[in-house]
Amino acid sequence: MENSAFEMHENVLPSTPSSGKVNISTGLEKKSQWSLMRIFLVCLLACIITTLIGVLILSLVYASTYRPYANIKPEAHRTPETPTDPKSENPVDFKFQFLNRLHKSKVFEFPGGAIQWARYRNNLKDYLSVEEEAFGTSLNRQRSHMTFGTLRIKSNGLRAPHWHFNANEHGYLAQGTAWIGVVDDGGSVVTTYNVTAGQVIFFPKNILHWIKNVGTEDCLFLLFFTTHEELQTLDVDDVFFSTPEDIAARSLKPQGGVNFIRTFQKQEEDQAVNLPPNLAELVTKASYLQSPDSLVWRYFYDLKGSKEFRFPGGIIQWARYRKNGDGLNVNEKIFSESLNQHENSLTLGTLRIYTNGLRQPHFHFNANEMGYVISGCGKVGIISTQGTTDFNIGIGDVVFFPIGTQHYIKSTCDEDLLFILAFTTGNQLQTLDLDDYIHATADHILAQLFFKKQSEFKKIPKFTEDQAINLP
Known part of the structure; x- marks a missing residue:
């Protein structure tokens, strides 16, 4: 053999074991086996420790991210994200x-x-x-x-x-x-x-x-x-x-x-x-x-002198475009056509809500809405895909209702609540009120949706007078 160490061991070992003497070869073999066993045990222990650490880490990650399925809400109903005040770290309402x-x-x-x-x-x-x-x-x-x-x-x-x-x-x-x-x-x-x-x-x-x-x-x-x-x-x-x-x-x-x-x-x-x-x-x-x-009437409109649209709970007047000029005098038609000829023009109107009157929940198909409170005070409610909110308003407040967002306005003062409103359409404004779309939906559809007997929906009356602004 070329390995000299091996040759030396071979020469030292006797051909037959002697009684009463330690077998050197057996001792060396046992020592070698124990060394291998010790290495094996160390490796096994290292594997066990590594596995335990891995399990612990996974458990911590799982515990921090897991949420029961029952607590998950649909996207449309999640609490809306709001900006944070960088100074106080408090969320903005x-x-x-x-x-x-x-x-x-x-x-x-x-x-x-x-x-x-x-x-x-x-x-x-x-x-x-x-x-x-x-x-x-x-x-x-x-x-x-x-x-x-x-x-x-x-x-x-x-x-x-x-x-x-x-x-x-x-x-x-x-x-x-x-x-x-x-x-x-x-x-x-x-x-x-x-x-x-x-x-x-x-x-x-x-x-x-x-x-x-x-x-x-x-x-x-x-x-x-x-x-x-x-x-x-x-x-x-x-x-x-x-x-x-x-x-x-x-x-x-x-x-x-x-x-x-x-x-x-x-x-x-x-x-x-x-x-x-x-x-x-x-x-x-x-x-x-x-x-x-x-x-003049291309750039001017006598809103206070225009037709009043009266409801049980208030009055609306419009400075807007109307198809075919229905109900407009000669000068009003000039203004109406001027609005329609210019891109991105607005519809303006005044909304007067009597004390305790309600501009019932509604939304607009074709316009965002912005309003300024001229007099009085009230309460506004908004339902959007981002969430739901309500708040009080008074003189000098500005409100904004994105297109398609359902909202209502209630007068809560002893005096009338008066708004100037603007809508982002130079075309005819399209609006749908809560009572209108409830009445327009088949009662058997409502019964299935709300888990109520079909006959129960006969209790919702339909009035001959428009209830866009109503009183109790």
């Missing part, structure tokens, strides 16, 4: 996806008035609170085509001539008297008109317009814009001062040329709502002309 406390929002002050917003913002730092952020994010996520703001103009104040890149504008004058100007394509037609409280204004996207307070009290406009993105606006003074002097001089050709252009001084304070302290010196004569009705 689900209701703020549908509610904005506008009176608590930031007031943007100008020399001639103020603006407040309920809207989406690109920069999260522009939100004052996580509740405001939840509302703005909801508008954007739902692609609502809606932004809301209040515009307050002091007596003689002016909302500077401006236009919006990405939205039509619909406004409701809640207080005061104003003079409106709209400049059409090419500037050859300028439409001017006066509005008073309860009337509606409409400015299509990229149309230059201005608003001047011509009364003695503040004007308060409630404004809706058809965008769920950040509203993009340009004021005439900002454009003017951003234009090179020589370009402005060549375009306007004033006496004195570029030297005249240089006499204009940009104010330090934003003049979006303008009111110079020396206005009496600057303006000596001012005329507030009224254009012909054929022009």
